[in-house]
Amino acid sequence: MNKIILLKNRPTGKPTLSDFEFSEEERPKAKEGELLLKAKYVSVDPYLRGRMRDEKSYIEPFKVGEPLESGIIAEVVESNNRNFKRGEFVNGTLKWKQFQTSNGNGLNKVDREKAPLKAYLGVLGLTGITAYLGLDKIGKLKKGETLLVSGAAGAVGSVAGQIGKIKGCTVIGIAGTDEKTDRIQEKFGFDGTINYKTSKDMKTAIKEACPNGVDVYYDNVGGETLDAALANMNKFGRVINCGAISLYNETKTPTGPRVESTLIKNSILMQGFTVRDYIKDFGPAQNQLAKWMEADKISYLETVVEGFDNIPQAFIDLFEGKNKGKMIVIV
Amino acid sequence: MNKIILLKNRPTGKPTLSDFEFSEEERPKAKEGELLLKAKYVSVDPYLRGRMRDEKSYIEPFKVGEPLESGIIAEVVESNNRNFKRGEFVNGTLKWKQFQTSNGNGLNKVDREKAPLKAYLGVLGLTGITAYLGLDKIGKLKKGETLLVSGAAGAVGSVAGQIGKIKGCTVIGIAGTDEKTDRIQEKFGFDGTINYKTSKDMKTAIKEACPNGVDVYYDNVGGETLDAALANMNKFGRVINCGAISLYNETKTPTGPRVESTLIKNSILMQGFTVRDYIKDFGPAQNQLAKWMEADKISYLETVVEGFDNIPQAFIDLFEGKNKGKMIVIV
Numbered sequence: 327m328n329k330i331i332l333l334k335n336r337p338t339g340k341p342t343l344s345d346f347e348f349s350e351e352e353r354p355k356a357k358e359g360e361l362l363l364k365a366k367y368v369s370v371d372p373y374l375r376g377r378m379r380d381e382k383s384y385i386e387p388f389k390v391g392e393p394l395e396s397g398i399i400a401e402v403v404e405s406n407n408r409n410f411k412r413g414e415f416v417n418g419t420l421k422w423k424q425f426q427t428s429n430g431n432g433l434n435k436v437d438r439e440k441a442p443l444k445a446y447l448g449v450l451g452l453t454g455i456t457a458y459l460g461l462d463k464i465g466k467l468k469k470g471e472t473l474l475v476s477g478a479a480g481a482v483g484s485v486a487g488q489i490g491k492i493k494g495c496t497v498i499g500i501a502g503t504d505e506k507t508d509r510i511q512e513k514f515g516f517d518g519t520i521n522y523k524t525s526k527d528m529k530t531a532i533k534e535a536c537p538n539g540v541d542v543y544y545d546n547v548g549g550e551t552l553d554a555a556l557a558n559m560n561k562f563g564r565v566i567n568c569g570a571i572s573l574y575n576e577t578k579t580p581t582g583p584r585v586e587s588t589l590i591k592n593s594i595l596m597q598g599f600t601v602r603d604y605i606k607d608f609g610p611a612q613n614q615l616a617k618w619m620e621a622d623k624i625s626y627l628e629t630v631v632e633g634f635d636n637i638p639q640a641f642i643d644l645f646e647g648k649n650k651g652k653m654i655v656i657v
Numbered sequence: 658m659n660k661i662i663l664l665k666n667r668p669t670g671k672p673t674l675s676d677f678e679f680s681e682e683e684r685p686k687a688k689e690g691e692l693l694l695k696a697k698y699v700s701v702d703p704y705l706r707g708r709m710r711d712e713k714s715y716i717e718p719f720k721v722g723e724p725l726e727s728g729i730i731a732e733v734v735e736s737n738n739r740n741f742k743r744g745e746f747v748n749g750t751l752k753w754k755q756f757q758t759s760n761g762n763g764l765n766k767v768d769r770e771k772a773p774l775k776a777y778l779g780v781l782g783l784t785g786i787t788a789y790l791g792l793d794k795i796g797k798l799k800k801g802e803t804l805l806v807s808g809a810a811g812a813v814g815s816v817a818g819q820i821g822k823i824k825g826c827t828v829i830g831i832a833g834t835d836e837k838t839d840r841i842q843e844k845f846g847f848d849g850t851i852n853y854k855t856s857k858d859m860k861t862a863i864k865e866a867c868p869n870g871v872d873v874y875y876d877n878v879g880g881e882t883l884d885a886a887l888a889n890m891n892k893f894g895r896v897i898n899c900g901a902i903s904l905y906n907e908t909k910t911p912t913g914p915r916v917e918s919t920l921i922k923n924s925i926l927m928q929g930f931t932v933r934d935y936i937k938d939f940g941p942a943q944n945q946l947a948k949w950m951e952a953d954k955i956s957y958l959e960t961v962v963e964g965f966d967n968i969p970q971a972f973i974d975l976f977e978g979k980n981k982g983k984m985i986v987i988v
Contacts, residue, residue, distance in 0.1 A: 376922075382922075383922045384892070384921075384922055384923070384924065545917070548915065548917040548918065549915070549917075552917055561715070562934075567917050567920045567921050568921070569921070570915075570917045570918050570921060573915065573917070573918055579914045579915075580914070580915045580918075581912050581913060581914055581915060582912060582913075582915045583910045583911070583912055584879065584880070584901075584904065584910075584911045584912060584913045585916060585927075586876070586879040586880075586883055586898050586901045586904070586927075586929075587879065587901050587904055587911075588929075589898045589927060589928065589929030590715075590898050590899070590900070590901060590929040590930070590931065591707075591713075591714045591715055591929065592715070592929060593715065593928070593929045593930070593931050593934050594928070594929050595926065595927070595928040595929075596916070596917075596920060596926070596927045596928070597920065597924070597925070597926040597927070598917075598919075598920030598921040598922065598923060598924045598925050598926075599921070599924070600921065600924050603893075603924050
């Protein structure tokens with residue numbers, strides 16, 4: 327049999343296990359032109375929360391009663407498609423199923439000689455590429471500038487900060503525990519950190535951590551942290567709105583201070599960033615990240631959870647900040 | 658004697674006449690290298706409200722007890738500077754004084770053969786250039802797109818919309834009276850209009866007026882109109898945050914729905930625009946606008962108030978929307 331995980335109902339607020347349904351189906355067979363894939367590593371990411379809402383976004387919402395999906399590294403266990411061989415590994419947006427078939431569209435082969443397979447879900451995968459392209463397309467970092475990163479201990483933030491260091495910037499990271507802020511400085515080489523949970527006044531905390539102001543803010547969290555960052559942006563500052571995890575579980579439209587006067591005063595740019603808008607740039611971004619990894623210029627952390635059945639809990643744990651770096655489930 | 662107008666105190670909320678002091682001083686004399694200027698046309702603009710606050714912005718705040726200043730067309734009535742001749746007219750940021758001296762720095766000569774002098778405060782001046790460069794630098798309008806403009810009957814908005822038509826876009830304008838919305842369509846050739854004062858639900862009103870969604874929003878007002886526009890922006894939409902007149906007289910930090918999730922969902926760009934950031938582009942912008950004016954592709958309206966003593970009232974009237982197009986005081 328084949329285990330599968332379906333969306334049982336759309337979560338209200340924070341997702342819970344009761345929003346997921348564990349089910350089984352017959353193991354599928356690969357038809358002519360198809361592959362049979364066995365999931366190996368499953369990526370769980372905060373943006374999936376958005377797909378659980380029934381609303382138009384950059385990506386189709388999940389349907390109730392159907393399997394969820396995310397970035398998955400899978401092994402080709404059977405191939406009736408001449409482009410793929412049995413024993414190869416592929417990366418793609420795949421369903422939360424132990425086994426599934428595919429016609430090969432949208433799959434990329436991954437080379438386990440070049441990097442550990444899991445890295446293709448993290449620093450060489452969508453999260454690393456998100457960090458790289460967000461900075462490249464919107465941040466346009468210049469040497470000597472100050473880069474502020476929220477969610478800095480996370481999969482995207484930790485890479486974004488390290489790229490900032492490679493580019494010759496002063497990099498300050500925001501995270502929610504002292505253990506995380508220590509890690510940001512020690513393992514990822516950030517110049518300074520802010521613990522947003524113990525800081526009484528984030529606006530002042532950022533001002534003190536960034537005495538020359540903030541030129542680029544890589545935002546993964548939104549909400550009050552964004553407000554505080556905006557108050558510290560320099561003239562011509564750029565905000566990469568990559569994520570807003572602080573708002574994902576809100577049930578009402580969140581409100582906050584209006585931004586327009588601040589944007590006008592300092593000619594600030596804010597732009598929503600979705601890595602899928604830049605698919606044609608994935609290759610060069612991945613190559614650059616692989617080079618930096620090889621040269622030991624980029625470190626990364628993973629939290630690896632074992633067992634197919636634990637995918638939903640691993641996802642839920644993201645909202646408690648239980649992960650260190652990229653959260654991955656090994657099936 | 659020489660009449661002058663000083664900032665008496667910083668307004669709380671909407672400015673009133675009691676915030677201004679009418680005074681007199683001796684008429685100044687031009688020293689070696691200086692000019693004596695006589696104010697002819699004085700521009701009053703919403704952004705001056707920002708300079709009345711004691712806070713850092715893109716331009717220095719006015720000082721209490723000192724003369725205010727704005728864009729002024731003045732006649733050279735005496736010249737000890739070989740770059741300027743008596744009888745010439747200049748445009749510059751000058752003080753609210755009938756007569757004043759200048760060393761010529763920051764003054765541009767204006768050619769009354771090319772266009773009426775007043776046009777250099779409007780369509781060929783900062784307001785026209787603001788419309789042009791905001792669209793050029795941030796809006797990056799493409800033929801066939803939908804441009805939404807707020808403050809569309811005003812000095813900046815009316816030119817922005819006409820440029821949109823020249824570029825082959827569908828242009829919808831927002832204004833606050835039926836007389837204004839009629840004017841936008843009849844005189845300025847907009848494709849459609851919305852009266853925000855009589856529309857019950859601006860989000861729906863914009864949706865109906867822009868069935869293909871909004872690609873570029875030229876925002877002069879901020880606040881709830883901006884919220885409604887953001888809800889209607891297409892993927893990769895661009896918001897030019899040029900002004901926020903609806904918030905200028907607020908005494909507390911205004912709040913509203915948070916924008917970050919909306920920006921992320923549709924990869925929307927919002928950027929604060931201040932024309933003074935692009936001084937090197939003023940010449941080409943003015944030339945292009947002059948060509949369009951000559952070819953009758955751009956119309957404009959002015960509200961001309963007479964008398965030096967009426968400058969403050971003309972400024973105050975901007976916040977009641979009493980102007981039709983550019984508000985100018987003839988001295």
